[in-house]
Amino acid sequence: MYERKIPEDLECGINIAMKVLSGKWKPCIIDGINRGIRRPSELHMHIDAAAPRVINMQLRELEEYGIICKKVYPGLPLKVEYYLTEIGEGTLPVIRALDQWGNENREHVMKVVPQGQE
Amino acid sequence: MYERKIPEDLECGINIAMKVLSGKWKPCIIDGINRGIRRPSELHMHIDAAAPRVINMQLRELEEYGIICKKVYPGLPLKVEYYLTEIGEGTLPVIRALDQWGNENREHVMKVVPQGQE
DNA sequence: CTTCACAGGGAATAATTATTCCCCCACTGA
DNA sequence: TCAGTGGGGGAATAATTATTCCCTGTGAAG
Numbered sequence: 001m002y003e004r005k006i007p008e009d010l011e012c013g014i015n016i017a018m019k020v021l022s023g024k025w026k027p028c029i030i031d032g033i034n035r036g037i038r039r040p041s042e043l044h045m046h047i048d049a050a051a052p053r054v055i056n057m058q059l060r061e062l063e064e065y066g067i068i069c070k071k072v073y074p075g076l077p078l079k080v081e082y083y084l085t086e087i088g089e090g091t092l093p094v095i096r097a098l099d100q101w102g103n104e105n106r107e108h109v110m111k112v113v114p115q116g117q118e
Numbered sequence: 119m120y121e122r123k124i125p126e127d128l129e130c131g132i133n134i135a136m137k138v139l140s141g142k143w144k145p146c147i148i149d150g151i152n153r154g155i156r157r158p159s160e161l162h163m164h165i166d167a168a169a170p171r172v173i174n175m176q177l178r179e180l181e182e183y184g185i186i187c188k189k190v191y192p193g194l195p196l197k198v199e200y201y202l203t204e205i206g207e208g209t210l211p212v213i214r215a216l217d218q219w220g221n222e223n224r225e226h227v228m229k230v231v232p233q234g235q236e
Numbered sequence: 237c238t239t240c241a242c243a244g245g246g247a248a249t250a251a252t253t254a255t256t257c258c259c260c261c262a263c264t265g266a
Numbered sequence: 267t268c269a270g271t272g273g274g275g276g277a278a279t280a281a282t283t284a285t286t287c288c289c290t291g292t293g294a295a296g
Contacts, residue, residue, distance in 0.1 A: 013220025014145045014213065016227050021216075022140060024284070027132045040243065051285055056244060065230050077293065078242050087226060090219060095132065097215040098139075101208060102131025108205060109134050112183050142254070158273065169255055174274065195263065196272045240295080247287090254281070260274080266267100 017094065020065050023058050025050045027095050030084065033068060034092060038081040067091060135212065138183050141176050143168045145213050148202065151186060152210060156199040185209060 021027055028047050037046050040059070044052045059082060062068045067088035073079040084092075102109075139145055146165050155164050158177070162170045177200060180186045185206035191197040202210075220227075 012146065012149075013217040013222075013224065014149060016220030016224055017216040018140075018142075018145060018220075019231070020223075020227060024136075027136060028130065031130075031132060041241080052243095053245080053286080054284060057284090066226060072243095080243065087223060090223065094212070094215040094219050097212040098135040099131040101212050102134030102136075104131075105138075105205060105208065106131065106134055108184060109138060113137070159271085170273095171256080171275080172254060175254090190273095196274095198273065238296085240293105242292090243290105245288105245290080247289105249284100249286075251284070252282080254279100256279075257277090259276080262272095264270085266269085 017091075020067065021091065021094065023061065025055060026058050026062060027098060029055065029058055029062065030067065030088065030091060031095050031099070033082050033084055034089075034095075038083065040080055040082075043082075062088070135209075138180075138185065139209065139212065141179065143173060144176050144180060145216060147173065147176055147180065148185065148206065148209055149213050149217070151200050151202055152207075152213075156201065158198055158200075161200075180206070 021030075025047055029043060032043055032046055037043055040052075040056065043055050043059075047055060059068065059070075063070055063082075066085055068082045069085050071081045071083065073081070139148075143165055147161060150161055150164055155161055158170075158174065161173055161177075165173060177186065177188075181188055181200075184203055186200045187203050189199045189201065191199070
């Protein structure tokens, strides 16, 4: 997406995973695709807090990392769908763990975040 | 840590969790504390790719979020230790899921990251 | 011919986050 | 007095990442 100037430390597994999953909307995108929201325009509508451009960029990154793959249907009107790869499906337990923790601790986090409500 | 200008979307659990866990070194810090690396200087040595200042800042944030708590021993020389709170312990499954995925997919990620080796 | 839906990208800019540099305090040991 | 250890912070700067704005192209519908 952007060009990195500083090398990263990919020693520990945590950093490897964070490298792939970090990105404001990536986990949401993976979750969405997994739930069957496969087309770009659907994702744009579903994650409407993010600008479409951002979703596109993060989709491209996820594709580069081999988390999702893109299927372009030849017909017209244009139709594109994204799917999780096998490796991408492997991230689902992580996503689920994140989601679960977040839901269980929503109250607490809401109390302690400075202002960031929406 | 910094002052946020744009409100966040904490609708879905994923975003809530990412808010608390995102930060280049936070998951490593949580993991370290959980493994018994409790003192700041120990953490500095253990996570030596990060500047001490950064660790300090992320520790403060984690404390604000109630993930860790800080115990200051009155004696001298100074001694400080951090512990996971109950809520902090709740993040361990997430951290473990991240670590596991990262370790299982190290090879793959190494192949696809542009250059970022270290 | 105009407008719409669909998929997408370049460039500039804004926001966020990490990092470096250099400082503080209290005590200990030489 | 001087250096070293242990915990820490302010300010500036650099790097990273998100967002906005506006543009491309094709075909279908009106």
